[in-house]
Amino acid sequence: MLSRRLLLASLTTTAMALSVTAPAQAADKVIKVGTLKLIHGITPYFYDKFTPAGYKIEVIPFETPTDGKNAVVTKSVDFGTYGLAAATLGAAAGEPVVIVAPTCNGGMAIVVGKNSGIGNFKALKGKRVGILPGSTQEAVFLDRLKAEGMTLKDVKSVRVSFSEMAGALERGDIDGYVGAEPGPSISAIRGVGKVLEFPYSTPTGKVNMVMTTHADTVKSDPELTKVFLEIHRKASEYAMAHRPELVQMAGAKLGLPADVANLAADNVELTWKIDQDWINRSKYYGSLMLERKQIRKLPDYGSFIVTGFNPK
Structure with a gap:
């Protein structure tokens, strides 16, 4: 019995020593x-x-x-x-x-109202276009305007965040937008918008x-x-x-x-x-x-x- 107690005591002491000296497992x-x-x-x-x-x-x-x-x-x-x-x-x-x-x-699209009557890029002239300033989409859109002999002054630029663009088009707040997915797909699936073009023809691609x-x-x-x-x-x-x-x-x-x-x-x-x-x-x-x-x-x-x- 004494030997058993000594063995248990020894094992307990060893385990405690290991728990103290072993380094804690590093966190991820x-x-x-x-x-x-x-x-x-x-x-x-x-x-x-x-x-x-x-x-x-x-x-x-x-x-x-x-x-x-x-x-x-x-x-x-x-x-x-x-x-x-x-x-x-x-x-x-x-x-x-x-x-x-x-x-x-990719992931970009120029979207217009399904019944807006806008059938080509030049038809955006005078329209309210949702754009997020400082975005890649804005720069690409400006390049497309230049290619068509237009400037930003030819459209009515409206500041809209990407997540709000589909909703703004559906409410009629804007006539179109230069958006990021899933906005264009939301507009298309809901039947309120259509893709005017995917603006990948510029050197930015x-x-x-x-x-x-x-x-x-x-x-x-x-x-x-x-x-x-x-x-x-x-x-x-x-x-x-x-x-x-x-x-x-x-x-x-x-x-x-x-x-x-x-x-x-x-x-x-x-x-x-x-x-x-x-x-x-x-x-x-x-x-x-x-x-x-x-x-x-x-x-x-x-x-x-x-x-x-x-x-x-």
Whole structure:
């Protein structure tokens, strides 16, 4: 009996010693990712499927591109996705924001009322057009106006956020809008709007949303950047290859009916790879912003677009 008591005491002492000396299991590194409340900002919601051990994803939705960019600049998030316009505006103003990957190409449309009688681009003259200032859509629309021999003064520009555009058209507050999915698909499915055109004929092409981070992050934590971009690559490819799951996720996170999400997905290309064509289009886009005095100088593209961490 004594031997048994001694054995139990010894085991208890050993267990206590181990509990004191063994290091506590390290908590997962939380990667905070900002995104927009749009279907072409859906990729971060698939990150959990591809996040390696030791990391955890927290997705934070934002209403506007500027909100997303500011969150990156203030380090409220580790990475943030929003339009190229907001990123370019920030970098040109000297803010420490850098692009580490594309997120989505496409996702834009110029929409008009179904019974508006507007049958071509020039017919927008004198009409109330919903536009979100500082957005990629605004810059592309200005380029389309130029191509048609028009200026912004030829339309009645109305400031409307992306999430409000479909509703504003349905109420009759505007005659059309330069929108982001799922707005165009909502208007079409409800039978109140029609796509006048997908504005991809400009040299900007389909370039739209980008993945950004603070300039400090790529310098001080390159390993985190590499890990994150591999997650982003896998999630982008998965979402594009599994339409039913993309539609389901859009319903769960954005509240979109399946028919709206499915139609919107036709106009969205989730992507991750930086190539020379994408860089050239992004630089052209910056030159447009400079020409229109939206920025005072071009960003330093050598540091603004970071290609060294892009998965192969």
